[in-house]
Amino acid sequence: MQLYDAIVIGARCSGAxxxxxxxxxxxxxxxxxxxxxxxxxxxxxxxxxxxMSYLNRWGLLDEVLAVTPAHTTVEVVNDGISLTGSVPTELLREYFRDLHGDDAGVVQSYASVRRRVLDEILVGAAAKAGAEVRTNFTVRELIVENGQVIGIRGRAVDGELVEERARIVVGADGRNSFVARTLALPKYDERPRCTFAYWSYWSGFDLGPAQLHRRGRLACAVAPTNFDQNMVLVWGPSEWSREFRGDVPGNYQKALDFVSPELGDVVRSRGTREERIYGTLDQSAFLRPLHGPGWVLVGDAESAKDQCTAIGITHAFRDAELVSAALDRWLRGDASIDEAMTAYGDRRRSQNAAAYHDYVCTLAEMRPYRHDELQLFVALRGNQQETDRFIATHADVAPVSEFFQASNLFLLNDAAKESSADHAVFEDFAETSRSYQQNLFA
Incomplete structure (x- = not known):
């Protein structure tokens, strides 16, 4: 029986x-x-x-861009306050230097890549690099000896029962991880308040860069994706999901009309829906232990968050680069397994990572913005540098603590007082949104 250095369970973004x-x-x-x-x-x-920079560092970006539109600016509209900006290159370079020790391959563009496109590219690249890839393979059991995971048992595509062993088993199998369930790993820092989300794919229009809209307790987004289509997404607080799914197509359009009448009109009058409407209702956040005897988790298997900042795949790539670097040190004999995994854990569970996890979970509650938060967005309209830094913070490039530190917010809010006094956005959107919920699902 061949002894692998690593068996990776899950061949999508984090695993491949x-x-x-x-x-x-x-x-x-x-x-x-x-x-x-x-x-x-x-x-x-x-x-x-x-x-995208991770893909570039791994030599895969050109293959993705050959079939996927990409842009550098994004429009964020909160209760009618529009901000357009991009993630600054220098902040991206700082991110990679701090996290990985070098800033090779940094690019400023973003893209919305269908998983049928992206995952196939990643799996193909893994195979080309020399990894053995087995699809249609169902893992039935982890092999454990003396408290340590040493391999797997599973069923291959032809039905044959197979046993394989490795020095480390990597659980990259998502929020419902088989590895985590089998090892009875606890969840902690659970955040049950989250969003529901529904989306589909539309042809017939090209709106350019991605748009993110929020009004009251509802939000929507549109982004160009593969096959000359646009992903159009709506989301709201999970406690509204039961009523929403009573008429998904109707409420999907009504939500678009409420959050962004312009986008709602484009979808209604010019769009052709190319697929069914997909949905997810439970996006509660949690953390799990990162590693133990013979195993390590990456991606959503160890840290699941709400979709509201669309960070999941980017974090999966981050984890892949961090864990592979740590395991490489151990496998080459440059560090003990405890040293390697401690280094991985220190970077994954840093103060910045904890602050961003809390930021996403707070956003996922979909509470109406307060007056001072809206005032901050108004202030950002006249400050492109801070607008770009806000977008970088939202995307987990710049630390949450730096943008939202008191001194920075005081300066921005002082500037806002002169420009926001008569701005129409300071109506009671909380009440508007509550009224909308009552009428939407009738």
Whole structure:
């Protein structure tokens, strides 16, 4: 029986990327997945600029851009206050230097890549790098000896029962991770308040860069994606989901009309829906232990968050690069497994990571913006540098603590007082949104 250096369970964004990077470093890697490729999966499939930069660092960006539109600016509209900006290149360089020790491959563009496109590229790259890829493979059991995971048992596509062993097993199998369930790993810092989300794919219009709209307790987004289509997404607080799904097509359009009448009109009058409307209702956030004897988790398997900042794939790529670098040190004998995993854990559970996790979970509650928050957005309209830094913070490039530190907010709000006194946005949107919920689902 062959002893692999690593067996990776899950061959999508976090798993295929981890397998690719370990194989590129010369390690013997087996990556398995119960799916076949190409195939879609529930996902917002948005890549922020650091996500695109990871693809560039791995030599895959050109292949993605050959079939996927990309832009550098994004429009964010909060209760009628429009901000347009991009993630600054220098902040991206700082992000990579701080997290990975170098800033090679940084690009400023973002893209919305269908998973049937992206995952196939990643799986193909992993195989090309030397990883053994087995699809339509169902893992049935983790092999554990003396408290340590040493391999897997599963069923191959032909029905054969297979046993494989490795020095480390990587759980990259999503928020409902088989590895985590089998090991009875606890969840902690659970945040049950989250969003519901519905989306579909529309042809017939081209609105250019992505738009993110929020009004009251509802939001919507549109982003160009593959196949000359646009992903159009609506979301709101999870406690509204039961009423919303009573008439998904009707409420989907009504939500667009409420949050962004202009976008609602474009979808209604010019758009052709090319697929069914997809949805997800439970996006509660949680953390799990990162590693233990013979195993390590990456991506949503260890840290699941709401979709409201569309950060999931970018974080999966981040984890893949961090964990592969840590495992490489151990596999080459440059560090003990405890040293390698401690280094991985320190970067994954840093103060910045905790602050951003809290930021996403707070946004996911979809509470109406307060007066001072709206005032801040008004202030940002006249300050492009701070607008770009706000977008970088939202995308987890710049630390949350730096943008939202008291001294920075005082300066911005002082500037806002002169420009926002008569701004129409300071009507009672909380009441408007509550009234909308009562009428929408009737």
């Amino acid at each position: 990327s981890t397998a690719l990077l370990l194989a590129q470093r010369g390690h013997r890697v087996l990556v398995v997945d119960r799916s076949s490729f190409p195939s879609d999966v529930i996902s917002t499939h948005f890549l922020w600029p650091h996500g």
